[in-house]
């Protein structure tokens with residue numbers, strides 16, 4: 001594959017000629033394949049099958065799905081069009097339950113759609129709002145990166161888990177955005193990326209995009225996190241998030257809790273980078289739904305079987321990291337520190 005085609009300015013998902021264009025992330029790192037959709041049901045399937053993944057990227061994809069829905073609708077009145085949009089919203093929302101960004105993106109579009117008076121006005125409002133959401137995501141990532149970069153030092157080796165990078169957002173990244181901004185601030189850093197089983201977002205996506213962007217990145221199996229920290233290979237950790245509740249409990253890729261626990265054990269600062277659209281001030285930690293995925297993600301890699309037939313599998317896509325393991329939550333509005341019930345709501349008041 002021609003790696004020169006991929007850089008951090010690449011758009012993971014974008015709107016072109018009234019169609020949604022996505023990188024098919026299931027094909028990386030072996031092939032850079034773009035897919036094109038003109039039906040919101042196709043976008044829903046792309047979110048569910050992880051053709052597009054990453055909390056902010058699926059939020060923007062959901063919004064673009066509703067933009068396709070208004071173009072597909074045959075409605076002649078506002079009420080009919082809003083009803084068609086509500087049907088599409090339900091289908092898109094049902095794809096993945098843990099990342100709050102999906103619901104946030106869909107609700108933002110529905111709210112703006114209801115302010116329209118005519119079918120044509122609503123169609124224009126929905127499409128323009130979805131496009132702005134995508135562009136805002138990039139600016140938010142850069143502001144977050146800048147806020148986070150001051151937490152990292154020259155010659156740090158930074159561990160990250162899963163992919164919270166350009167491929168998990170529209171571009172630039174959240175956790176990887178902090179890593180990019182730290183290098184852009186002139187600091188010499190190295191990165192350790194965990195493989196992130198079962199579907200290997202770390203090896204297939206993070207290692208891929210950081211290597212392409214010229215970072216000194218090393219890949220480790222998830223089982224080598226403790227070894228890396230115990231042997232002084234890691235100075236700090238930064239990860240992304242799919243949902244953060246106001247008590248500071250962080251829901252992120254499965255394995256994050258183990259990384260945070262090991263970091264605490266070894267006195268290594270553990271940061272989470274996420275936009276305000278990933279923060280859920282309403283839901284209690286105990287009520288957050290953890291997406292359970294199919295067992296075949298664990299019992300094989302690609303077409304190669306790596307487990308006996310009919311073995312029982314427990315395959316949660318996310319876990320919860322409690323606030324006492326988190327050194328700080330980096331956002332585009334600043335860094336929240338414990339006690340999080342006090343500091344997180346203040347992020348929403350910051351200008």
Ligand SMILES: CSC[C@H]1O[C@H](OP(=O)(O)O)[C@H](O)[C@@H]1O
Pocket residue numbers: 053054055056161162163164165168169174175201239240241242252253254317
């Ligand atoms: C900034 S991406 C946030 C988050 O989303 C990823 O999950 P998935 O690959 O299943 O969509 C991972 O948990 C990232 O940290």
